[in-house]
Amino acid sequence: MEDWIFGVFNLDSWFEFWWVALGFLAQGIFASRFIVQWIASEKAGRSYVPVAFWYLSISGGLLMLAYAIYRQDPVFILGQSTGVIVYARNLMLIHRSKPTGPDAVHDQK
Secondary structure, eight states: OOHHHHHHOOOHHHHHHHHHHHHHHHHHHHOOOOHHHHHHHHHSOOOOHOOOOOOOOHHHHHHHHHEEEHHHHHHHHHHHHHHHHHHHHHHHHHHHHHOSSTTOOOOOO
């Protein structure tokens, strides 16, 4: 089984295997943001980007950035690092715009 796994993924060690597993997990988290956005839009009856989209984006993006750094892939590193900045900024803007106080009402869709 080990030979098959290592052959399919062109791996030399279990250490590398776990990095590839992390990469797949990261890609799954990152891709799931579109499913979340689609479901939220269907429920809203319009195009809608929920806050969860940005949390999935930054989580998947940071994990993919870690994988890209391990792989030493400058294109992947640049792409993910700039994306993470955008996701973080959007989350900052969302949290900054939330009303505060006991009478505050905020759209929680």
